[in-house]
Amino acid sequence: MADNKKRRRKDSIDDEQPFKNKLKPDASILETLKDFSTASSSSSVPHALTLQDLTLPFRCREVADLSLSSVQSNIESLILKIAHSIISGQGFSFDVPSRSAANQLYVAELDRIVLKDKSSQRPFANISTVRKSAITARILQLIHQLCLKGIHVTKRDLFYTDVKLFQDQIQSDAVLDDVSCMLGCTRSSLNVVAAEKGVVVGRLIFSDNGDMIDCTKMGMGGKAIPPNIDRVGDMQSDALFILLVEKDAAYMRLAEDRFYNRFPCIIVTAKGQPDVSTRLFLRKMKTELKLPVLALVDSDPYGLKILSVYGCGSKNMSYDSANLTTPDIKWLGVRPSDLDKYKIPEQCRLPMTEQDIKTGKDMLEEDFVKKNPGWVEELTLMVKTKQKAEIQALSTFGFQYLSEVYLPLKLQQKDWL
Amino acid sequence: MADNKKRRRKDSIDDEQPFKNKLKPDASILETLKDFSTASSSSSVPHALTLQDLTLPFRCREVADLSLSSVQSNIESLILKIAHSIISGQGFSFDVPSRSAANQLYVAELDRIVLKDKSSQRPFANISTVRKSAITARILQLIHQLCLKGIHVTKRDLFYTDVKLFQDQIQSDAVLDDVSCMLGCTRSSLNVVAAEKGVVVGRLIFSDNGDMIDCTKMGMGGKAIPPNIDRVGDMQSDALFILLVEKDAAYMRLAEDRFYNRFPCIIVTAKGQPDVSTRLFLRKMKTELKLPVLALVDSDPYGLKILSVYGCGSKNMSYDSANLTTPDIKWLGVRPSDLDKYKIPEQCRLPMTEQDIKTGKDMLEEDFVKKNPGWVEELTLMVKTKQKAEIQALSTFGFQYLSEVYLPLKLQQKDWL
Missing domain, CATH: 3.40.1360.10 (Dna Topoisomerase Vi A Subunit; Chain: A, domain 2)
Structure with a gap:
């Protein structure tokens, strides 16, 4: 006082x-x-240090910044591979890296969290995954369009291009992250900002x-x-x-x-x-x-x-x-x-x-x-x-x-x- | 489909x-x-159109953008007036415009909401207003300081300069708006942004x-x-x-x-x-x-x-x-x-x-x-x-x-x- x-x-x-x-x-x-x-x-x-420099007891997955043309060609190769699989009678399925907590790991040498290499199949001909594989195909198509036009959009824009399919934005957002992992590139490389x-x-x-x-x-x-x-x-x-x-x-x-x-x-x-x-x-x-x-x-x-x-x-x-x-x-x-x-x-x-x-x-x-x-x-x-x-x-x-x-x-x- | x-x-x-x-x-x-x-x-x-152009059935109050030096001299005159009031035995009190809903009015000609001219006394020698009048004096002092230094601060900064007195930010914010009205200037003229x-x-x-x-x-x-x-x-x-x-x-x-x-x-x-x-x-x-x-x-x-x-x-x-x-x-x-x-x-x-x-x-x-x-x-x-x-x-x-x-x-x- x-x-x-x-x-x-x-x-x-x-x-x-x-x-x-x-x-x-x-x-x-x-x-x-x-x-x-x-x-x-x-x-x-x-x-x-990068993941390559370390000898970890398991394989890890990381994404990189890719150019638009690399993203485009990665999408095209992926779709081509799937087309081959369909023609050869092995059906239509995406191989999707797991982003769950169980697949995450803090690497002290790198001082950051990375993904381990677990992945799962997302077949079209399965009642539990048909919707998600359709969404995945649609997101790939939309990203391909962004590559061709060279423009940037938000996640919200992406959602609104096909509300009937996506139903709500959580679904298109989640698949967008899947697609990043599948193509091995960052989300910003996809031109989704x-x-x-x-x-x-x-x-x-x-x-x-x-x-x-x-x-x-x-x-x-x-x-x-x-x-x-x-x-x-x-x-x-x-x-x-x-x-x-x-x-x-x-x-x-x-x-x-x-x-x-x-x-x-x-x-x-x-x-x-x-x-x-x-x-x-x-x-x-x-x-x-x-x-x-x-x-x-x-x-x-x-x-x-x-x-x-x-x-x-x-x-x-x-x-x-x-x-x-x-x-x-x-x-x-x-x-x-x-x-x-x-x-x-x-x-x-x-x-x-x-x-x-x-x-x-x-x-x-x-x-x-x-x-x-x-x-x-x-x-x-x-x-x-x-x-x-x-x-x-x-x-x-x-x-x-x-x-x-x-x-x-x-x-x-x-x-x- | x-x-x-x-x-x-x-x-x-x-x-x-x-x-x-x-x-x-x-x-x-x-x-x-x-x-x-x-x-x-x-x-x-x-x-x-301005308020002056209209013949309204009551007086209205508006504030204007004032220069820092005008704000400073307005504060000084106000304090001088209060000093005179104290010396002449009439005590220490602020005259504070009311900002309540009852004192607000939409004026169609101007297409905006204005304040009517009701105001109330905030005497220091009254148990129900002593705190508020002390806060008002302190805010006036702080604004005066800003005028002298010519710098801008946020409401949060203002609050932290005297937490013991203000107790919580709602109180200093409210008095800040009172002070704007009292001095007849906008809040941005007070250099609080x-x-x-x-x-x-x-x-x-x-x-x-x-x-x-x-x-x-x-x-x-x-x-x-x-x-x-x-x-x-x-x-x-x-x-x-x-x-x-x-x-x-x-x-x-x-x-x-x-x-x-x-x-x-x-x-x-x-x-x-x-x-x-x-x-x-x-x-x-x-x-x-x-x-x-x-x-x-x-x-x-x-x-x-x-x-x-x-x-x-x-x-x-x-x-x-x-x-x-x-x-x-x-x-x-x-x-x-x-x-x-x-x-x-x-x-x-x-x-x-x-x-x-x-x-x-x-x-x-x-x-x-x-x-x-x-x-x-x-x-x-x-x-x-x-x-x-x-x-x-x-x-x-x-x-x-x-x-x-x-x-x-x-x-x-x-x-x-």
């Missing part, structure tokens, strides 16, 4: 910003970042559908991340790192303050749950520009969950994990240990719900957390203190505390895990 | 696109649009925070609409109309096909529910460029509801309706009568739920629907047939039916209401 009175009497709240006096000059922080960036770009080579949600701003130049985009000249709004990654190219950057931000509000603060000009970086956000377009875009940046990725998420189990989706994929698209995931994302903040370290006031912390605590405990059992002792320590602390906090909680020290003190100090101290 | 078999045998589904043969050459459609655009820009002058959600693409050049943006060179992703409308300016365009699209998927189709190059237009979407940033941006385009606005929404009560929010505002921000609404939006499609006209197959239509039907019937009673006989007719048809359809339903005639047949024909026939 006494503290509170004292605070109200001051003209400015700037004096109370914890650790502001610890900040070194920007030039010194930039030196630290340059070392980090160089180390990261050279160390990322041994990281580029997700709605766009993410935005990017900062030291990045790239081409979107032939137009050159300079992300330092995108004002505060930023550039909407394109839904079709295959038309994104020519990435150039003088950034030292990529800053992945969970929330829109923090993104806005950094964009308005042009944080990327003080510390050369690329700032990207999916505004909450990561969508496929943003995940593909992040991966492409990381791969082509060889930059380290630092993540700024809420200090709660969902913040870490979001980090994990970017980092090692979601379970229902595990067949595509190699193309959707960005390895080696560092957890910059807001981490549970930051709450005390940065003296976040009690009233800006939120009590975790029963569900939060359960989610946190479950995550402690996940491979992607366990492999990083620092993360285990932080998550254990969160579950023990039963407290969470949003990135916005830093506003308690002033609206620009995030961009002017918290992040610069984090970078200066290389305080990421 | 016979139809279905026949369809499967064809090589292409293009032949089955209804009305494709009715399309005239683009040059002829462009002539129609030029006439419409010219008529619209000259007719929009008498439309610019909403999260951005919308995107824009097409024949528009504008400046965002000092950067010039050419929306014909934004690829398929488009430009994210900036959260802070006060830093948007220098709008230039050779478009003939603005196409307001409800959904992301339809937006994507039009952006990829560069529809705006065939029929010069600006395409904008909020991806569902209209957010404040997109509404402000649409209004600014309409006002500065004097272009007609055509809306493409789902054929269901919510599509029309969305149109109404753009057109005449939402109830809880009625004090700001003059700045947030775009008058004279035309309902281009998808309209209930289009379902039969364009032969949308039965299986692509969806049955309306009880709730849908109730919403539809309620809307028939709303002033903004009643003033447009064409809309009443369409909505009555919807409620009678109990059928709805999404924009995507047009994909049943081919993925590009929307951009290649439906919209061009709509434009050619001036088929809007």
Whole structure:
């Protein structure tokens, strides 16, 4: 109470910003970042392990980005094979890879989930599979059409082209994922794209559908991340790192303050749950520009969950994990240990719900957390203190505390895990 | 069933696109649009009625866009007045305009909702209002700080600057709206902005925070609409109309096909529910460029509801309706009568739920629907047939039916209401 009175009497709240006096000059922080960036770009080579490099006790299945013409010819060969099978009296059946949980596996060396090679038959001449095989044939036909026209559509468009057959979108969506696996290509190679949600701003130049985009000249709004990654190219950057931000509000603060000009970086956000377009875009940046990725998420189990989706994929698209995931994302903040370290006031912390605590405990059992002792320590602390906090909680020290003190100090101290 | 078999045998589904043969050459459609655009820009002058022009039987309250320095001096005068009141022994109290439904009114001449001038006292020396008046003083102080720093923050940031006092965000949000009304300015004038959600693409050049943006060179992703409308300016365009699209998927189709190059237009979407940033941006385009606005929404009560929010505002921000609404939006499609006209197959239509039907019937009673006989007719048809359809339903005639047949024909026939 006494503290509170004292605070109200001051003209400015700037004096109370914890650790502001610890900040070194920007030039010194930039030196630290340059070392980090160089180390990261050279160390990322041994990281580029593929399934082929490993001697696993079973065969695994992965998909790749294929060109439209390869997708087209893959469909044509598949149909030809089936025609042969029909003519030779062996009937009409699709060989469909299993995408069930039992067929999924986390591979520690790759740090992502992959599919094992179990598959099943989907014969047309069987009452239990006739509908699904008809849907499969129809989806193949529609994708073939997209290849010929060279256009992109959404899953919803696909569904509406034959509502009578598909009945509901869950059915056409599921078969679409089957078709990806069957053809051995990513869903984006099929020219079926997700709605766009993410935005990017900062030291990045790239081409979107032939137009050159300079992300330092995108004002505060930023550039909407394109839904079709295959038309994104020519990435150039003088950034030292990529800053992945969970929330829109923090993104806005950094964009308005042009944080990327003080510390050369690329700032990207999916505004909450990561969508496929943003995940593909992040991966492409990381791969082509060889930059380290630092993540700024809420200090709660969902913040870490979001980090994990970017980092090692979601379970229902595990067949595509190699193309959707960005390895080696560092957890910059807001981490549970930051709450005390940065003296976040009690009233800006939120009590975790029963569900939060359960989610946190479950995550402690996940491979992607366990492999990083620092993360285990932080998550254990969160579950023990039963407290969470949003990135916005830093506003308690002033609206620009995030961009002017918290992040610069984090970078200066290389305080990421 | 016979139809279905026949369809499967064809090589292409293009032949089955209804009305494709009715399309005239683009040059002829462009002539129609030029006439419409010219008529619209000259007719929009008498439309610019303000509250001052009307002789209403009571006083109304509206807010205006104010510069940061005006907001700052308004706050300073307000506080000075209160200081005088305290010194002269009359105590400390805020005079707060009422934003309740009883104080709201739809004004047909303006075609939007406004606030009547009822207000109430919020004294500090009263147990029932002491907290609210303390919150009001604190919000005024924080806004004053934003004015001095010239930065933008979100409502969430504002809340976190004093969680102990505000307790939960609903309280700081509500007082923020009070403060807008008290100062007579829009919420965006306070530099408190909403999260951005919308995107824009097409024949528009504008400046965002000092950067010039050419929306014909934004690829398929488009430009994210900036959260802070006060830093948007220098709008230039050779478009003939603005196409307001409800959904992301339809937006994507039009952006990829560069529809705006065939029929010069600006395409904008909020991806569902209209957010404040997109509404402000649409209004600014309409006002500065004097272009007609055509809306493409789902054929269901919510599509029309969305149109109404753009057109005449939402109830809880009625004090700001003059700045947030775009008058004279035309309902281009998808309209209930289009379902039969364009032969949308039965299986692509969806049955309306009880709730849908109730919403539809309620809307028939709303002033903004009643003033447009064409809309009443369409909505009555919807409620009678109990059928709805999404924009995507047009994909049943081919993925590009929307951009290649439906919209061009709509434009050619001036088929809007």
